[in-house]
Amino acid sequence: MGDDGMILNFDLGGDSLAPARTSGGFKGRWTDRLKAKRAQNYRAKKSNGNVNVAVGEGPPVRQRAERQERPQRPKAQPAPEPTEPEKPKSRASLVQADSVLKKKRQELKSLGKVPEGANGTFMSSLWTGNPEAAPITADTQTEETEEKQAPSNAPLADGASTFANLGITPVLANHLTTKLNLKAPTAIQKTAVPELIKTDSDAFIQAETGSGKTLTYLLPIVDRIMRMDATSRQAGLFAIIMAPTRELSRQIYNVLETLIHCKNGPHWIVPGSVTGGEKKKSEKARLRKGMNILVATPGRLLDHLQNTTALEVDKVRWLVLDEGDRLMELGFEEDIGKILDILNARSKVAMQVESSMPKRRVTVLCSATMKANVQKLGEISLKEANYIAAEKTNDGEDGEDGSEKFLAPAQLRQSYIVIPAKLRLVGLNAILQRALIRETAHPKIIVFFSCTDSVDFHFSVFTRKAQQTEAEIKHEQFLARQAKRDLKAKGEDGEKKPEPFVNPAIEKGHLLNSQPLIHKLHGSLAQNIRTATLASFTKSKTASILFCTDVAARGLDLPNLDLVVQFDPPFSPDDHLHRIGRTARAGRDGRAVMFLLPGPEEGYVDAVLKKGIREGQLVRADVDEVIKKGFGAEEKSKKRDFEDKASEWHLDVERWVMEQPEVAAMAAKAWGAHIRAYTTHVSAEKQFFNHRGLHYGHLAKSFGLREKPTAIKVPSNEAGGAKGKPARGAQIKGAPGAGKKRRFDMEDIGDVAGEEAIKKMRMAARAMERKGGLSSEFNIG
Structure with a gap:
């Protein structure tokens, strides 16, 4: 038999004569079995140190970038086509930066400052992997203008307009000017x-x-x-x-x-x-x-x-x-x-x-x-x-439909911040810290959220106490015992003293500047708590913050409100108008800021925010500057030390969530409710607010959660599903609020978009009212 010119390269290793494994252990389609067989043969050759591939074999379907490089093939043998495209250089720089950050975390962990995440994994960094926002251009101002607009809703100052000239009785006119301090009508x-x-x-x-x-x-x-x-x-x-x-x-x-x-x-x-x-x-x-x-x-x-x-x-x-x-x-x-x-x-x-x-x-x-x-x-x-x-002012213009173009007060200064999802929580802390040290001695701030669970979670975040020393804990216990003895001594006359009412919706913001009173308000609270909370916030003479849903967005006159923060964007343009309308009332100054995510949400600025505003009334705040000022970083510092301060603050929140199961359940519930509420924007805005574009993992981090989105178990409210299974919204045993009556909240809407979601919401609310008038997010009944 003649030489056919075929060159065979055999490697007689120690187990080369062992019987080869067959593909009998693989199941599935023939293509899957072939891929599995090739991958097995490749691993066997590599373990034996032989990198030549036998006839009929091929490289594995996917090879990790972390594996060591193959030895060089002979020059006569052409290199195979790569199975995956090469990754861009920016990715390599990100990996390098992440490795440096990982090393830094290892050093901090050795000092006991940074705990490990679930199952010993590292937490994702606040500063890596974030989507980039559109760059700030000359069209978007980064600083507020000092020039103030003349108030458009202030009492008339022409001197000729008085309440007596309106035709009302002198008793009423005199009462308005002397007792209510209203000098002139609007x-x-x-x-x-x-x-x-x-x-x-x-x-x-x-x-x-x-x-x-x-x-x-x-x-x-x-x-x-x-x-x-x-x-x-x-x-x-x-x-x-x-x-x-x-x-x-x-x-x-x-x-x-x-x-x-x-x-x-x-x-x-x-x-x-x-x-x-x-x-x-x-x-x-x-x-x-x-x-x-x-x-x-x-x-x-x-x-x-x-x-x-x-x-x-x-x-x-x-x-x-x-x-x-x-x-x-x-x-x-x-x-x-x-x-x-x-x-x-x-x-x-x-x-x-x-x-x-x-x-x-x-x-x-x-x-x-x-x-x-x-x-x-x-x-x-x-x-x-x-x-x-109202009579049109000199700067008023007509809109396309003939109505007056400017509906927001002229003296209201609006701004927005484009901030990645992972930085939302530290961004809110920075905004609040900065507002509490502004020119007003006792500022009042209102923060709008999309759903009740989000209000509850953030209220708990900002009212939690710092980790106490053993001496501080003992001192607090001593004061509690002393107060108990004093109360007992006052009741020795035999008359049972009623316990003072303690509003669970009002707490001190222990970790914020000046320790303001933080209030929460939403439709799931009992009516007496809601009334007392609103009265406390309205009459408060100290720095105060109100965390609320849109239940407080319409018609309420909250005196001396300095700042409106829309932490979650409004569900419609009218909701935006009414939210910001809580400040800058009756001619007073006011500010409003909105949080937006990088990407499609940035289109909301041109589509909604810039419509019907005056020149210089809307500015864009730089996210780095906001966090830098909020966390007290030095102005002249070249090092980005505010990142370390913000990271440490956020790590404290993550530890707090991880160490307490009830808090973790609250955070998971708020995360799920926020995503479901995100689907209820009006249909005209779905191009900007589409829940499919959300990064659930980054959003989970802003709620202090370290698990992957697929591993987060969201507690729910409604029990009694089909075939004995818990229904969507079922109450998990042991979770917060177990055993309570079901309440209708934004999260009951589900993944239904636009007008259909609103229709379903209304039908559910009406049905609940007919069944018993249960409280709702929207105050029906």
Whole structure:
């Protein structure tokens, strides 16, 4: 037999004569079996030190970059094509930087400063692997301008505009100027109050936030009732005012009381309030005694109209729908329609003639926006209405639809910060620390979150105490025993002393500058806690912070509020307008800042934030500068030492979460709720806020979690799934809140986007109200 020219290269190793393993242990398709066989043969050849590949074999399907390089092949033999493309150099630099950071962590860990993560793994760094934001250009200012805009919602300063000139009684005008310190009416009050006093026509009132819409409709009502010859609580119910939230209803009621209880004022006028969360029995008792002006939420008002015979509405002359856009957004359209039908059926206004009262029922609709749903509400409730808006200022311009372009107060300074997900928590700490040392001695700050669980978690983060020494713990225990003995000594007379009410929604921010009082407010709190919390924040004379959901975004007048932080972006442009409208009210200065993620969310700036603002009113803050100033890094320091300070602060949070199972469950629940709430942005903004674009791992780190997203177990609320399995939202045994009644929150929406999510939310809320009036995130009932 002749030589066929084939060159064979054999390696007679120690086990080369052993029987070869077959592919009988591999299962699957023939391609998978072939790949597995080739990989096995390659590993066997490599372990024997032979790098030549036999005929029919090939390189493994995927080779790790960390493996050692192969020995050089003979030059006559061409190199095989690489199975994967080479990685870019920037990746190599990242790996190198990460290795340096890893070495640094090892040194810190040896000193006992940095604990290991779960299963001995290292925590991801705050400063590596973050997506890059668009660079700051000349179009985006990095510093706030010193030039201040003239207030657009301040009382008029022309000297000729006074409350006495509006046509109201001298008693009311004098009370407003002397007791309430209101020197002059605002533009909308100057336009609307005389109109509502002189005419009996329906009205649609539109004005920017903080311009005094509440007084605009209350002054004509109180004034015209005062002009009656005689009245009392038994004279009948003359006005009904509907508001979308309990907090706004309580605020309207308080303003109404201040007008009535003025010197030589109409003390005979009796106001009343019925809202969700209160006991119906006590509300029915008040209704039986009688009242002249009623403030209510739509769900509870409809309940009493249908089931409480003592509520007589035949003399109602005014119906006010405050925050009309919010009433529609929360799904009150059907309830309002039923209320209007009942009022029309029971009305006897035409048979009753008083000289000072309207000859027909007047409906007033108030809103800061002119959206399609507001127009629909107007079609349902208004008849031949007058449109009333504030007189345009010199700098006002008309928008595309003919409405006034500027709806945010002119003196409000807005900014935004594009910050990676991993840095969100340290960014919030930096913003708060910086705000607490600004020019105001006792600043007030409000922080908006997307869901109740996120409020609860961040409230716990910023109210936790620093790790105490043994001596400090013993001292605290001594003080507690001393207080207990003092309390016992006071009760020795045999009378049982009631324990003082301690509000669980108010705590000190022990680790923040000046240790401010931190409050939390959302729809899942009991009504008495919500009322006490809002009262504490409003009346506080020290530095205070309010963590809340959008329950506090509409209509509330929070005095001397310095800063609004939108930690989670609003769900619609109108929500943004109302959130920032909590500050810069009645001509006062105010600031607002929004957190955005790098990437698609940056498009939100041009699409929404820059619309309808004045030049210089919106600036972009640099993330490094914000964190640097917030963590007290030296201005002239070339070293980025603020990274170390921020990392240490965040590591303390991670240790705290890891060491306490109940806190870890709270963090996981907040993380899951935040992602589900992210899906509820309006459809027009889904291009900027799409949950599929979120980096769940980076987002988990901002909640102090070290596990991979697939390893995070999210506690849920609703029990009783199909086939004995826990349903989505089921309460896990032992988790926080186990055994409590189910509450409807943002996280009940699920992964449904846009308008469908809102529709599902409304249906679930209405169903819950019919079943028992459970509290909800949106204050229904």
